[in-house]
Amino acid sequence: MATALETVREYTGGEYKYGFVTDIEVDIAPKGLSEDVIRLISAKKQEPEWLTEMRLAAYKRWQTMTEPTWQKVDYEPIDYQAISYYAAPKIKERPKSLDEIDPEIRRTYEKLGIPIKEQEILAGVAVDYVFDSVSVATTFRKKLEELGIIFCSMSEAVQDHPELVRKYLGSVVPAGDNFFAALNAAVFTDGSFVYIPKGVRCPMELSTYFRINEKGTGQFERTLIIADEGSYVSYLEGCTAPQRDENQLHAAVVELIALDDAEIKYSTVQNWYPGDAEGKGGIYNFVTKRGACRGRNSKISWTQVETGSAITWKYPSCILQGDNSVGEFYSVAVTNNRQQADTGTKMIHIGKNTRSRIVAKGISAGTSDSTYRGLVKVLKSAEGARNYTQCDSMLIGDKCGAHTVPYIEVRNRSAKCEHEATTSKISDDQLFYCRQRGISEEDAVALIVNGFCREVMDELPMEFAVEARKLLAISLEHSVG
Amino acid sequence: MLEIKDLHATIEGEDKEILKGVSLTIKPGEVHAIMGPNGSGKSTLAYVLAGRDGYEVTEGSVQLDGEDLLELEPEERAAAGLFLAMQYPVEIPGVSNMYFLRQAMNSIRKARGEEEISAAAFMKAVKEKAGVIGVGDALLKRDVNRGFSGGEKKRNEILQMAMLAPRICILDETDSGLDIDALRTVADGVNAMRSPDRGFLIITHYQRLLDYIVPDHVHVLAKGRIQTSGDRSLALTLEEKGYGGVLGAEFAEAAA
Numbered sequence: 001m002a003t004a005l006e007t008v009r010e011y012t013g014g015e016y017k018y019g020f021v022t023d024i025e026v027d028i029a030p031k032g033l034s035e036d037v038i039r040l041i042s043a044k045k046q047e048p049e050w051l052t053e054m055r056l057a058a059y060k061r062w063q064t065m066t067e068p069t070w071q072k073v074d075y076e077p078i079d080y081q082a083i084s085y086y087a088a089p090k091i092k093e094r095p096k097s098l099d100e101i102d103p104e105i106r107r108t109y110e111k112l113g114i115p116i117k118e119q120e121i122l123a124g125v126a127v128d129y130v131f132d133s134v135s136v137a138t139t140f141r142k143k144l145e146e147l148g149i150i151f152c153s154m155s156e157a158v159q160d161h162p163e164l165v166r167k168y169l170g171s172v173v174p175a176g177d178n179f180f181a182a183l184n185a186a187v188f189t190d191g192s193f194v195y196i197p198k199g200v201r202c203p204m205e206l207s208t209y210f211r212i213n214e215k216g217t218g219q220f221e222r223t224l225i226i227a228d229e230g231s232y233v234s235y236l237e238g239c240t241a242p243q244r245d246e247n248q249l250h251a252a253v254v255e256l257i258a259l260d261d262a263e264i265k266y267s268t269v270q271n272w273y274p275g276d277a278e279g280k281g282g283i284y285n286f287v288t289k290r291g292a293c294r295g296r297n298s299k300i301s302w303t304q305v306e307t308g309s310a311i312t313w314k315y316p317s318c319i320l321q322g323d324n325s326v327g328e329f330y331s332v333a334v335t336n337n338r339q340q341a342d343t344g345t346k347m348i349h350i351g352k353n354t355r356s357r358i359v360a361k362g363i364s365a366g367t368s369d370s371t372y373r374g375l376v377k378v379l380k381s382a383e384g385a386r387n388y389t390q391c392d393s394m395l396i397g398d399k400c401g402a403h404t405v406p407y408i409e410v411r412n413r414s415a416k417c418e419h420e421a422t423t424s425k426i427s428d429d430q431l432f433y434c435r436q437r438g439i440s441e442e443d444a445v446a447l448i449v450n451g452f453c454r455e456v457m458d459e460l461p462m463e464f465a466v467e468a469r470k471l472l473a474i475s476l477e478h479s480v481g
Numbered sequence: 482m483l484e485i486k487d488l489h490a491t492i493e494g495e496d497k498e499i500l501k502g503v504s505l506t507i508k509p510g511e512v513h514a515i516m517g518p519n520g521s522g523k524s525t526l527a528y529v530l531a532g533r534d535g536y537e538v539t540e541g542s543v544q545l546d547g548e549d550l551l552e553l554e555p556e557e558r559a560a561a562g563l564f565l566a567m568q569y570p571v572e573i574p575g576v577s578n579m580y581f582l583r584q585a586m587n588s589i590r591k592a593r594g595e596e597e598i599s600a601a602a603f604m605k606a607v608k609e610k611a612g613v614i615g616v617g618d619a620l621l622k623r624d625v626n627r628g629f630s631g632g633e634k635k636r637n638e639i640l641q642m643a644m645l646a647p648r649i650c651i652l653d654e655t656d657s658g659l660d661i662d663a664l665r666t667v668a669d670g671v672n673a674m675r676s677p678d679r680g681f682l683i684i685t686h687y688q689r690l691l692d693y694i695v696p697d698h699v700h701v702l703a704k705g706r707i708q709t710s711g712d713r714s715l716a717l718t719l720e721e722k723g724y725g726g727v728l729g730a731e732f733a734e735a736a737a
Binding site for chain 2: 427428430434435438441443447448450452455
């Protein structure tokens with residue numbers, strides 16, 4: 001974020017520095033999942049009947065599904081009845097202005113380096129603050145409204161813009177898509193909603209900051225971004241959670257829709273608590289993110305820097321439906337200690353002359369495991385489709401693993417797909433060279449790793465890039481020697 | 482300023498000594514050249530002085546300005562003012578040459594408790610020094626040593642040396658792989674840095690480099706020891722007679 005420099009200086013002491021807990025009174029649902037719990041969530045949010053029905057249908061569907069096992073990650077079975085599916089700071093009603101926000105929550109975000117203020121330093125970024133299950137604040141709404149841009153929490157969107165929500169919610173990731181998406185559709189609590197009207201170029205970065213605070217809960221947020229014809233938006237998401245011995249589940253769904261000539265740039269810096277060096281605790285990050293390039297000449301670009309979470313299971317994808325549409329995926333996934341990441345993308349080429357580009361960088365240290373899993377699918381209709389994929393892995397030490405699992409399915413003879421992959425190590429020569437020039441071993445690792453990831457880092461918005469570079473360094477501390 | 486006393490070293494985990502008692506004192510302002518046949522321990526000496534992992538000092542001491550060098554980590558030695566221009570400078574993909582140089586300077590400044598150099602001051606200094614050494618703008622912007630020619634790599638080493646302004650400069654076979662023009666540029670860069678408070682240790686296989694960088698003292702390292710020392714004329718004698726001719730038949734290079 002814009003305060004990245006200061007934040008980062010404060011947090012360069014190493015280890016996970018966002019692990020504190022905010023002591024606040026919460027409204028929490030009893031543990032376990034049932035129709036009653038879903039009705040309770042829906043009632044708390046005063047949702048219309050159709051949405052309650054949608055949730056219940058998803059729940060029914062979820063009960064018939066089984067957890068996926070094809071990914072290369074290992075974890076103890078999750079007890080879905082031991083999780084509380086709703087936790088919200090106790091407030092009578094949503095504050096009318098930013099000044100009315102609970103001081104404890106305000107302090108939390110200050111500690112995280114993203115104060116809830118429309119202040120000069122954050123002038124270029126509008127932020128939606130999601131705390132456990134609810135959005136607690138959204139900045140710069142008035143200014144955005146003047147342009148017809150809707151940027152609010154999902155709960156508010158359901159109340160204020162039901163026609164848009166009803167039209168698009170679940171249209172990219174249907175409830176039955178996968179086990180975690182079905183779970184999310186049944187119990188999602190909040191998230192961000194964005195609508196950019198025709199021909200509008202959003203003048204500032206839109207951002208959501210997700211914070212898990214309460215113990216024994218999961219976070220199930222839902223984000224929906226619609227870019228109408230000829231519009232443009234750049235959206236960022238950041239996330240942290242307290243340091244705990246237990247694992248916590250985060251199962252989000254993100255849906256993007258780009259109509260004719262529209263462009264969405266979606267960036268993530270994921271820093272959920274990764275667990276300790278022995279692999280105790282940490283967030284299970286099981287997320288479904290998908291964008292639909294519905295219109296001609298539309299473009300969706302995913303950029304992600306994944307440093308946190310005990311387990312990451314996530315494949316931000318693009319459905320390239322409109323002719324000449326473009327999908328991009330730029331990813332850096334860092335795993336250290338006992339972290340496991342199975343991440344990649346799917347590019348589904350449907351329209352003519354659709355193009356996709358995948359640049360994935362995996363860095364493994366400690367005894368961690370990192371897998372790139374990707375699918376490039378060119379349908380019969382996708383005349384002239386092109387894809388370029390590059391997967392690079394870097395290993396630090398000799399106890400970690402890196403795996404690349406690319407699938408390419410081509411049904412059209414005019415399509416061109418390229419795939420390049422490399423694996424490298426940080427050499428003793430490189431480390432010695434840096435150290436002889438006065439750069440400490442840890443700084444040298446950070447320097448070399450950042451160099452390795454530069455193509456992806458260059459895609460991040462400026463404010464995020466600085467933070468992301470430091471995050472990489474912190475994630476890899478103590479990984480050498 | 483640099484005092485090497487009876488230095489013995491092995492490769493870590495192996496018994497075989499490579500340095501078998503090297504003693505050498507370099508005073509401020511002096512240029513020392515170390516020559517020697519292949520496998521004589523020249524590069525090992527450079528690495529041991531710089532603190533590279535994988536070597537073990539079994540005996541002896543090294544002091545830089547009275548400080549025990551062997552106690553320090555490589556980066557601390559750099560901060561103390563030791564610079565090693567490497568025989569094979571490594572590539573660091575994705576890291577621009579300029580960025581690397583600035584990070585090196587600031588790391589050393591930080592270690593010495595000095596303020597970081599401002600972007601403007603850094604740019605000014607780097608342009609000035611790069612001009613003298615013949616490192617163009619394009620090279621500054623490229624990734625560290627990536628795709629550089631042999632000559633470009635060596636010039637880049639000298640640029641780093643000039644920017645970091647060390648107390649003691651060690652040049653390990655800087656002349657290897659250089660054509661005559663590149664050799665001259667590199668030598669000019671080194672000569673421009675000669676000063677009364679800086680010492681040089683120039684490791685070379687051939688005396689050719691010493692035509693351009695004229696040393697005060699020449700030492701011949703063979704079989705892990707300095708076998709003989711002299712002034713500039715020793716290098717010329719070596720060229721004429723070979724190592725065998727100067728040191729005796731048992732020191733002759735296998736190929737010679």
